Amino acid sequence: MNTEELKSIAQEDPNLLLEESLSPDQKVVVYQIFTRLFGNTVTNNVPWGTAEENGVGKFNDIDETALAALSELGATYIWYTGVIEHAVLNDYREYGIPLDDADVVKGRAGSPYAIKDYYDVNPDLAEDVPNRMTEFEALVKRTHDEGLKVIIDFVPNHVARFYQSDAKPDGTKDFGAGDDTNEAFFPDNNFYYLVGKPFQVPADYQSLGEHTFPTKDGTFDENPAKATGNDQFTAQPSVNDWFETVKLNYGVDYLNDRRTHFDPIPNTWQKMLDILLYWSGRGVDGFRCDMAEMVPVEFWHWVIPKVKDIYPNLIFIAEIYNPEQYRNYIDTGRFDYLYDKVQLYDTLRAVIEEQGSVQHLPDIWQYLRDKNRNMLRFLENHDEQRIASRFFGNDPTRAKPAIVVSTLWHSGPVMVYFGQEVGEPAEGESGFSGNDGRTTIFDYWGVPEYQKWVNDGLFDGGQLSEEQRELREFYRDLLNLAQEEAIRSGYFYDLHPHNRHFTEGYNDQVYAFLRFTGNQRLLIVSNFDAHNTHSFNLKIPVTATQAMGLPEGSTYSLQDIFQTETTATMNTSEVIISEGDAGIPMNLPPLTSYIFTIQPNE
Numbered sequence: 311m312n313t314e315e316l317k318s319i320a321q322e323d324p325n326l327l328l329e330e331s332l333s334p335d336q337k338v339v340v341y342q343i344f345t346r347l348f349g350n351t352v353t354n355n356v357p358w359g360t361a362e363e364n365g366v367g368k369f370n371d372i373d374e375t376a377l378a379a380l381s382e383l384g385a386t387y388i389w390y391t392g393v394i395e396h397a398v399l400n401d402y403r404e405y406g407i408p409l410d411d412a413d414v415v416k417g418r419a420g421s422p423y424a425i426k427d428y429y430d431v432n433p434d435l436a437e438d439v440p441n442r443m444t445e446f447e448a449l450v451k452r453t454h455d456e457g458l459k460v461i462i463d464f465v466p467n468h469v470a471r472f473y474q475s476d477a478k479p480d481g482t483k484d485f486g487a488g489d490d491t492n493e494a495f496f497p498d499n500n501f502y503y504l505v506g507k508p509f510q511v512p513a514d515y516q517s518l519g520e521h522t523f524p525t526k527d528g529t530f531d532e533n534p535a536k537a538t539g540n541d542q543f544t545a546q547p548s549v550n551d552w553f554e555t556v557k558l559n560y561g562v563d564y565l566n567d568r569r570t571h572f573d574p575i576p577n578t579w580q581k582m583l584d585i586l587l588y589w590s591g592r593g594v595d596g597f598r599c600d601m602a603e604m605v606p607v608e609f610w611h612w613v614i615p616k617v618k619d620i621y622p623n624l625i626f627i628a629e630i631y632n633p634e635q636y637r638n639y640i641d642t643g644r645f646d647y648l649y650d651k652v653q654l655y656d657t658l659r660a661v662i663e664e665q666g667s668v669q670h671l672p673d674i675w676q677y678l679r680d681k682n683r684n685m686l687r688f689l690e691n692h693d694e695q696r697i698a699s700r701f702f703g704n705d706p707t708r709a710k711p712a713i714v715v716s717t718l719w720h721s722g723p724v725m726v727y728f729g730q731e732v733g734e735p736a737e738g739e740s741g742f743s744g745n746d747g748r749t750t751i752f753d754y755w756g757v758p759e760y761q762k763w764v765n766d767g768l769f770d771g772g773q774l775s776e777e778q779r780e781l782r783e784f785y786r787d788l789l790n791l792a793q794e795e796a797i798r799s800g801y802f803y804d805l806h807p808h809n810r811h812f813t814e815g816y817n818d819q820v821y822a823f824l825r826f827t828g829n830q831r832l833l834i835v836s837n838f839d840a841h842n843t844h845s846f847n848l849k850i851p852v853t854a855t856q857a858m859g860l861p862e863g864s865t866y867s868l869q870d871i872f873q874t875e876t877t878a879t880m881n882t883s884e885v886i887i888s889e890g891d892a893g894i895p896m897n898l899p900p901l902t903s904y905i906f907t908i909q910p911n912e
Contacts, residue, residue, distance in 0.1 A: 338723035384789025392422030417742035417752025468539030509535035602628035610643035667818035699747030706733035815846030847893030
């Protein structure tokens, strides 16, 4: 069927989506690594422990064997989280790195989003601190040699309270150098100032708990105080604020109706362009842009094309939580991909926790319509609770149908967080991070279930249980399936609305859809119910069979890709009937997904 005929069908049937893929030759599969934790094999896990006590992963730990295993898992991009130098409570003064103030650092290892030097890497990650950048560049090369690409964080909204670059290129000025601190706002200032008010450490912040540190005294010298990263214009932010960071000024006067001053281009814009070009020049293939919507979309409209003029294959991913701004940050801001947290993640989490249903899925993709290809889907990242934790699913297998949908639904990217594929539950009181079902981003720590896969640096899963091995194999098979033509670049048809209306036994714990091209047709059916088997005769509307190019009266065999014993037969004259017993017989046990290829009977 030609394109015009498909467009005609799509106009009649809103459940058909003919959106083109941004990356037709490869579906982007992001594997997020928290670099400080990835290769750490120390198992002490002392709350508030030092790097010597609890260990710390290094760039060099991520060797060829580890990267080959991640490529085999199905990753195409590795997101190395926490690469750029941030505030830490570790003493590197002998290497010319100033000691950080404990009263404005979260945890002992520090937040990777409190950037201290935008032109350097975290010295914690280096075996040989003076050669830390060389070690990072070697990691980039190893990653590329395995056919993988590199993403790092770009944190444009804020920097560490104590920002001081000792590695900046000649002629580069630090953020804040030259600011007029007598002005609360000035377009070319890098920071916002609370004139006449010195900064005060949050009243209830107890840095390092009961532990001591040379710079822990309950004070931090900053006068006048700067606005805090999460838009708090107060000299004493709360312990729940991003008090360890300061807000960067992009020419928006927040205290005067958010008036904008973008002409001439603000100094902060120029500095950030230089930073992006600096890291692009070191072989980075993409940037995950932290809290992108807290930075004016006009900046992204200006900076992303400038970077891509030089590095056209770079990708930009926006952390964003306001669906009303999605189109703005894609069309105006020029982002390639955006987080789909508020819509898909939140919906699927509610289903996993038995507090929701899949009835909202058609509304989500319909709302996005031609932007589904731009949405990054995930069920874990460093900000979210682990699926296996007692705060979420309490069992990683409960999320299997959700992962199938996240991965195969549309052509946009999918992301997996390290340890997700072996059911890491993030148990334990780590320090500042507490015990909340998240793997700590603030503390030196080992990741127990993931360390079983690391297996003392062999990266072969030698210590995993049989259940963990099976879970990882499930992820491997699914993520590699994402590179099938129908998934990476095919069209989409949502079977849920039709079957919910016409099919007895099909309910809102079941979800079915088609992905297809002229060469390949896939039927995906998932049962999200953790307790009950669901049986029904799945219907496929006539517009769907027409779009797939299946003539009426022809017969097709359905073979499940992963479960070779599961087969079915489809006669196009029967499956399109709206009522009655006709259709494709389905029998789905709890938490089961079938992924059928549709092929003509021989």
